[in-house]
Amino acid sequence: ERVTALFSQVLEAIDTRDGVFCAELLSFKHPHVANPRLQLSSPEDKCQQVLEPPYDEMVAAHLRCTYAVANHDFVEAYKSFQAHKEENWYVSCSHCLRGQAEQQLQKKGKGKVGDMLEKAAEQLMSCFRVCASDNRAGIDDSKKWGMLFLINQLFKIYFKINKLHLCKPLIRAIDSSNLKDDYSMAQRVTYKYYVGRKAMFDSNFKLAEEYLSFSFQHSHRSCQRNKRLILIYLLPVKMLLGHMPTTQLLKKYDLMQFTDVTKAVSEGNLLLLNEALAKHETFFIRCGIFLILEKLKIITYRNLFKKVYLLLKTHQLPLDAFLVALKMMQVEEVDIDEVQCILANLIYMGHIKGYISHQHQKLVVSKQNPFPPLSSVS
Amino acid sequence: MNRSAASRPRPHSRKAGGRRREEHCKTEEKADDVAPRGTCTTMCPISEVRQREAQNRLHHFEVLAGTERNRLPRADVCRAVKEYSRPAAGKDTTRASELRPPDVLLKTVCYLVDDVAACPSRQPWTEVYSFVFDRLRSVRQDMVIQRVSGPECASVLERTVRFLLYASYRLCGQPLRLYDPHINDTHLQESLSWLLECYSEGQHQHQDEFQALSLLYNLGSPRALQHALELPHKVRHSSPVQLALALNRAYMERNPVRLLRLAQRLDFLQACALHRHLLSCRRDLLLLYSHGHSSRNCRFPIQKLADILSLECSLAAQLCQTHGIHVNGDYVVFSKGSFTESPSEELQCAHMHKLVDDKQQDLSLSNIIHGIA
Numbered sequence: 001e002r003v004t005a006l007f008s009q010v011l012e013a014i015d016t017r018d019g020v021f022c023a024e025l026l027s028f029k030h031p032h033v034a035n036p037r038l039q040l041s042s043p044e045d046k047c048q049q050v051l052e053p054p055y056d057e058m059v060a061a062h063l064r065c066t067y068a069v070a071n072h073d074f075v076e077a078y079k080s081f082q083a084h085k086e087e088n089w090y091v092s093c094s095h096c097l098r099g100q101a102e103q104q105l106q107k108k109g110k111g112k113v114g115d116m117l118e119k120a121a122e123q124l125m126s127c128f129r130v131c132a133s134d135n136r137a138g139i140d141d142s143k144k145w146g147m148l149f150l151i152n153q154l155f156k157i158y159f160k161i162n163k164l165h166l167c168k169p170l171i172r173a174i175d176s177s178n179l180k181d182d183y184s185m186a187q188r189v190t191y192k193y194y195v196g197r198k199a200m201f202d203s204n205f206k207l208a209e210e211y212l213s214f215s216f217q218h219s220h221r222s223c224q225r226n227k228r229l230i231l232i233y234l235l236p237v238k239m240l241l242g243h244m245p246t247t248q249l250l251k252k253y254d255l256m257q258f259t260d261v262t263k264a265v266s267e268g269n270l271l272l273l274n275e276a277l278a279k280h281e282t283f284f285i286r287c288g289i290f291l292i293l294e295k296l297k298i299i300t301y302r303n304l305f306k307k308v309y310l311l312l313k314t315h316q317l318p319l320d321a322f323l324v325a326l327k328m329m330q331v332e333e334v335d336i337d338e339v340q341c342i343l344a345n346l347i348y349m350g351h352i353k354g355y356i357s358h359q360h361q362k363l364v365v366s367k368q369n370p371f372p373p374l375s376s377v378s
Numbered sequence: 379m380n381r382s383a384a385s386r387p388r389p390h391s392r393k394a395g396g397r398r399r400e401e402h403c404k405t406e407e408k409a410d411d412v413a414p415r416g417t418c419t420t421m422c423p424i425s426e427v428r429q430r431e432a433q434n435r436l437h438h439f440e441v442l443a444g445t446e447r448n449r450l451p452r453a454d455v456c457r458a459v460k461e462y463s464r465p466a467a468g469k470d471t472t473r474a475s476e477l478r479p480p481d482v483l484l485k486t487v488c489y490l491v492d493d494v495a496a497c498p499s500r501q502p503w504t505e506v507y508s509f510v511f512d513r514l515r516s517v518r519q520d521m522v523i524q525r526v527s528g529p530e531c532a533s534v535l536e537r538t539v540r541f542l543l544y545a546s547y548r549l550c551g552q553p554l555r556l557y558d559p560h561i562n563d564t565h566l567q568e569s570l571s572w573l574l575e576c577y578s579e580g581q582h583q584h585q586d587e588f589q590a591l592s593l594l595y596n597l598g599s600p601r602a603l604q605h606a607l608e609l610p611h612k613v614r615h616s617s618p619v620q621l622a623l624a625l626n627r628a629y630m631e632r633n634p635v636r637l638l639r640l641a642q643r644l645d646f647l648q649a650c651a652l653h654r655h656l657l658s659c660r661r662d663l664l665l666l667y668s669h670g671h672s673s674r675n676c677r678f679p680i681q682k683l684a685d686i687l688s689l690e691c692s693l694a695a696q697l698c699q700t701h702g703i704h705v706n707g708d709y710v711v712f713s714k715g716s717f718t719e720s721p722s723e724e725l726q727c728a729h730m731h732k733l734v735d736d737k738q739q740d741l742s743l744s745n746i747i748h749g750i751a
Contacts, residue, residue, distance in 0.1 A: 291603055294630060338636050341634065344667050358676070358682075
């Protein structure tokens with residue numbers, strides 16, 4: 001079948017870092033475009049199975065184009081779109097390819113890759129503007145269909161160069177678009193993944209949970225890799241909202257790095273949490289979730305202090321008891337003043353209902369539900 | 379000097395990219411272009427000295443003693459320093475005779491520090507600051523045009539950052555027309571990012587110090603934190619960086635008591651870097667305590683509060699009152715309903731500098747900026 005032959009050519013080009021040839025394959029200049037067996041209307045699944053992002057999407061887009069052109073359905077609008085912007089589109093994609101290839105070749109040349117990615121982003125942005133401002137054609141032929149694809153590519157770059165604030169105008173553009181629920185599921189899954197990660201970064205955890213959950217649930221069943229990637233970000237968010245993953249889930253997606261973290265947080269075991277974070281530090285830092293996982297400390301304090309409360313069976317808890325608990329967890333250099341501060345913060349956040357009495361050196365908690373469930377606290 | 383051709387510095391600091399591109403000449407865009415190499419051996423190119431002298435545009439720090447009252451004061455060639463000039467169309471900034479090579483730039487910076495900034499007879503310091511700020515900017519401009527990188531670049535930038543950090547503390551509270559903290563901040567961030575980029579290659583003696591300063595100045599910034607987490611093991615585990623990270627953790631966990639306690643361990647310059655965050659940390663402590671200690675019978679001793687705020691009792695009391703917290707003799711009464719966010723005009727950061735002040739002791743400004751503290 002010609003499709004697999006094309007795939008293997010693309011894969012070979014990727015492996016040999018031949019950006020130029022790859023770009024050529026994906027352009028209309030290559031003779032294969034005339035082949036009717038390559039003209040597929042929904043090639044995404046096949047592509048996802050064989051190729052890794054972003055190549056899967058790019059090849060899928062290319063194959064969709066060949067289909068459209070062959071069918072003469074979108075003739076004038078689509079052809080002109082291709083002829084006009086095709087050069088830029090694929091050139092910038094090959095910039096990306098080269099950028100990623102170079103990244104693997106020279107880990108040192110951080111500056112160079114960043115610049116290339118920025119240049120690629122600039123070109124994609126100009127394509128995007130063309131699509132976004134296309135008010136001429138009817139909805140079927142509109143260039144607006146290209147918007148989400150381009151936005152996803154731009155997101156990828158912005159995350160790589162750590163310029164998340166640039167995502168905001170793009171998000172606004174999609175939010176205000178009437179097409180937003182009509183794009184392909186694959187594109188929407190990718191979009192929600194990035195927007196979810198952005199929400200995480202902005203500490204908007206409820207929103208992050210919504211987006212990442214959508215992304216996870218609607219990800220193609222066979223795409224284990226993608227689901228795992230989404231989960232890496234969904235897990236910390238869910239944990240911050242009080243929902244711990246099962247070991248079963250972690251095993252299924254090969255994310256055992258989270259097991260100790262999960263255990264530590266639910267038990268209020270600060271010592272284990274610190275150890276778990278240190279043990280898998282490299283992995284967490286690389287994924288960019290280390291800082292968010294550190295936020296779990298507050299939940300862990302809450303769980304630890306709840307244990308103290310349950311143990312002492314009183315509503316007037318001596319501050320010293322909490323200090324002892326923290327010292328048992330080998331928290332360095334903690335004193336009564338810090339204990340008061342931690343408690344004050346928990347009260348402020350709504351994790352504890354009560355007040356601290358400095359005169360009596362006690363925490364006085366409400367007789368009703370002094371430690372509200374985590375999911376009810378915003 | 380073949381270095382600049384062989385190891386081309388990369389364009390840096392994405393944030394200030396636009397500004398820096400402005401300062402490049404157009405020919406720089408060509409891939410095979412070689413960076414201009416300066417040949418000016420004086421702090422100020424002679425042509426500029428003559429020009430400014432003729433136009434009566436010498437700064438009075440540059441004027442030859444005894445000629446100040448002349449119709450056209452004479453320039454003191456040993457004290458004239460090239461000023462910053464905005465790039466403009468048609469202006470050629472790449473004439474070698476007007477560019478100072480790295481060794482001259484370093485000498486210029488040392489002069490600015492030792493003979494101007496640290497000179498006690500020069501008053502008011504706001505004027506000293508304006509002059510040094512501008513002349514340092516010109517030094518950076520020369521570095522950008524010549525694409526200086528590596529240890530030479532770092533030496534200049536380190537002193538610049540220390541100076542700007544010191545200034546951010548010393549001039550805190552001055553009227554806007556004399557000192558603009560926002561402008562200082564912009565240049566400080568720019569210089570700091572450029573410096574950190576210099577550090578990404580090779581070994582640098584002061585790297586630990588500046589990674590820590592960046593973390594303190596940018597307290598709580600996810601970007602600064604992520605950068606620090608990705609540092610090489612040795613740098614990350616150095617004591618200044620570990621201390622700066624500990625402070626950041628305390629901030630992220632919202633534990634101002636711990637943060638202020640850790641701040642006691644900072645040295646003078648580190649405290650200068652952190653200082654702009656102190657007021658909001660103290661305010662946050664009062665907010666948390668207003669909620670955590672909120673009860674009718676609350677009596678929290680002022681002395682204890684002053685201790686954890688690292689303030690004197692009277693200032694602590696004042697700060698409380700500013701935020702609607704009732705002060706009753708030796709005690710304060712915390713109540714979540716009465717806390718107010720709105721900062722009063724009267725009590726400014728500058729009134730609460732003791733934590734930083736105390737650390738300066740008998741350190742000379744010169745030593746502070748050269749890093750021999």
